[in-house]
Amino acid sequence: MEAFLVPAGIVALGEMGDKTQLLALVLAATLRRPIPILLGILVATLANHAAAGALGGWVAALIGPQWLRWVIGASFLAMAVWMLIPDKLDDPQAGQRGRLGVFGTTVVAFFLAEMGDKTQIATVALAARYPDIVSVVMGTTLGMMLANAPAVLLGDRMAHKLSMTWVHAIAAAIFAVLGVATLMNVGQLF
Template sequence: MEAFLVSTGVVALGEMGDKTQLLAMLLAAKFRKPVPIILGILVATLANHAMAGAVGDWVARALGPDVLRWVIGVSFLAMAGWMLIPDKVDEGDANAVSRFGVFGTTVIAFFLAEMGDKTQIATVGLAARYSDFVAVVAGTTLGMMLANVPAVFMGGKIAAKVSMTLVHAIAAAIFAVLGVLTLLNVGKLF
């Protein structure tokens, strides 16, 4: 349960103000069809985070526990720093070829936008940290949906009222705490 809850919380916070959340707002403004956009986000996130979780699971098995602890700890600290850097949506992501329809365009745009994104890298680290692939992928996917579904429905209204700097600072603090705890070998999994 810890893997699921931590994965959900970290990704939901980390996704606030992220380029994929901005992409959700742009797609909602362009197509004005929330259901296929939300389903597209779900499918793209499941596919992307399942691959990232598999990589994290493989890394956990390939490295010994001591090396893994240091790699994950330093990675979480790096993620803490990265969370403090604001994202901007790439225009190419929002202008994906619409011949695929709203759903297809959303799946393609979100899948590509998530490649190498903070939340994908976080999923790799979380899957390596917690040896529960399903809980991590389910948690990171839920975190993405918690951040992006309101963005589809409320778009710019949310961004205007929530301090993205504060949200990113909280996410960075969580990653920093996870990194330090991992390096100090605190926790039942190491």
């Protein structure tokens, strides 16, 4: 259960104010079709995080437990620092409809936006940390949906009511605690 809940919480917090959440706002404002947008986010996230989870599992098997602990600990600490850097939407035209329709546009835009993003890197690290990769991917996907569904459904009204600075600080603190606990080999804590 931990391999599901920890990733869900980390990604839900980490995604707040992220470029993909901003993309969700843009798609919702321009395409105005929440159900295909939400389904597109779900499909893109499952595909992206499944690949990231497989990579994390492969890395865990490749480098062995001692080196893995240091790599994961350092990765979590790097993620803590990265969380403190605000994201901006890279391509404001990403939400335009094009030939793919609302669902296809969302799948492509979200899949590409997640490449190398904090939540994808976090999924790799979490999948390396927890041996239950399916639970990790399901957790990170749930976290992504928890953060992006309100953005799609409530639009930019939500963005003005949350302090992204505090949300990012809380997520950074969680990553820092995970990093220190991993480096100190505190396996029973998480």
